[in-house]
Amino acid sequence: MKVADARLHALAARRTRFAITLTVAMIVLYFGFILLIAYDKALMGTLVAPGLSLGILLGALVIVVSWLLTFVYVRWANRRYDRELSEITR
């Protein structure tokens, strides 16, 4: 049991680290967007293509990237985390 506990502890620490890294990425992404809106309105209004301002482009990207980050986590957890967990509990 001792060995399994140590392995579980290591796996737990790894998941926490990964989860916190992704959370920080999410916070940087979103609050970066908000701070740009708050402090550099002119930049966000710049047109990158006719009809497309940088603000609209980044706003859409925040949504898409948020979803991709959930994909990254779910893929990691389904493949690595679940497999190691089942090895520990076996």
Added chain:
Amino acid sequence: MNAAQPVTSIGEPNVVAMVFFFVFIAITLGITYWASRKTRTTEDFYAAGRSISAGQNGFALAGDYMSAASFLGIAGLVSTTGFDGLIYSTGWLVGWPVVLFLIAEPLRNLGKYTFADVVAARLRQTPVRIAAAIGTLATVIFYLIAQMVGAGGLIKLMFGLSYETAIVIVGVAMIAYVLFGGMLATTWVQIVKAVLLLGGATILALLVLSRFGFSPLALFREAATRYGDGVLAPGKLVANPLDAVSLGMALMFGTAGLPHILMRFYTVPDAQAARKSVFYATGLIGFFYLMTFILGFGAMVLVTPDAIKAVDKGGNMAAPLLAETLGGTPFLGFIAAVAFATILAVVAGLTLSGAAALSHDLWVSVARKGDATPIEQLRVARIATVVLGVIAVLLGIVFKGQNVAFMVSLAFAIAASANFPALLLSIFWRGCTTLGVVTSMLVGTISTLLLIYLSPTIQVDILNHAQAFFPLKNPALITIPLSFAVGIVVSLASSDPEAREKFAQVERRVHLGAKA
């Protein structure tokens, strides 16, 4: 189109809307009848017997989350202000990854029915349950008031029914779903509503795009040509940068503290399904908010801001007016019915989570110290449902005509400041104590209420005072760090050997669930 008198049938009884609405009610009551025969135990009532699949729960989470505020409110805001409205579209999505990374799996593995199960897992039951129930009920009631008042106004505008009649219809239908069908019926109402809302919004967006060669950029370009490049850039909404950050914090961390969302993770069989369901929900909700870009600018160009404001000053009728412009009265009727179904479903989910706090946390765990028979537990859950349903109807009537738009952000601010820090501290920090977590939850709730009362939203907009004591419209910037700080400092200053001792066991259960 003459701006002063837009050509619209909004406000008159709409036959198509009525038909769609009654079909929706008939289908959902049919689901409720089916669910009632499968709802026999408390586990069925609160958690649908843990029988919901990841995909189903993804749709149900999206259904619980996409309220009328996000459909009608954002479309209205974008159609009248342009880019500023889109700040909400992104803000309302970014909490979901946080729910996935930090909360969903531990919640499923540690708890039974409410998020208080998780916070109380290694702490003293009574104080934690009481504090968590206060946070839950405050969140649920403010959210409910916003939905009920919105529902009354919306139905009055769309169906020509009186405000009170509308509120009572919503109340009766919602109580029926929850009371007889429990979580199983509530889940399927959310799924049906999510499909309707996503389908309706997609059709509407495609109809808009068909006028612009299926190019969103052509649509945005047309908006900029008519109303100036300013509609594509940030405007007045973020006059105060700190306000924008504060609102962002409430939206991001509030999502991870909403009791009716957290409760959904108990309906799936295991943590893996909980994890996948957030991935599906994030995709569905993200897709929906991307479409609000099209709907909002579509309404701006095709309906015009003046015509939208002439029908409803807040702009809330932008999406229905857009539907009428593009598909005539029948499509307006369909979108109106979808909006009504949206409110009904969200209200049902809120009521169930509030009833769980009253019955599971307060009655069974505190008053009866966990010593209640299964029959008594189920009976109390149903009584709590009726009590909360009646309270929702009464509050809806009491707040008639009041400006309650701020109440959804108030609910998010309390969820972010009272519930989220307590969850995080209790799951991840060995050193947290009962006293620390309880004071954190209470300080989170009370400071949020106090600062909202002192904010410009209440002092200037509602009480008409010249200025407010507290400068920010949303207090989350102060209250979230405050709640964390109180939780940490009080924990360090107090001792709770049992909490420390049980941490290893809780950590095992966070990963292994019932197998631990």
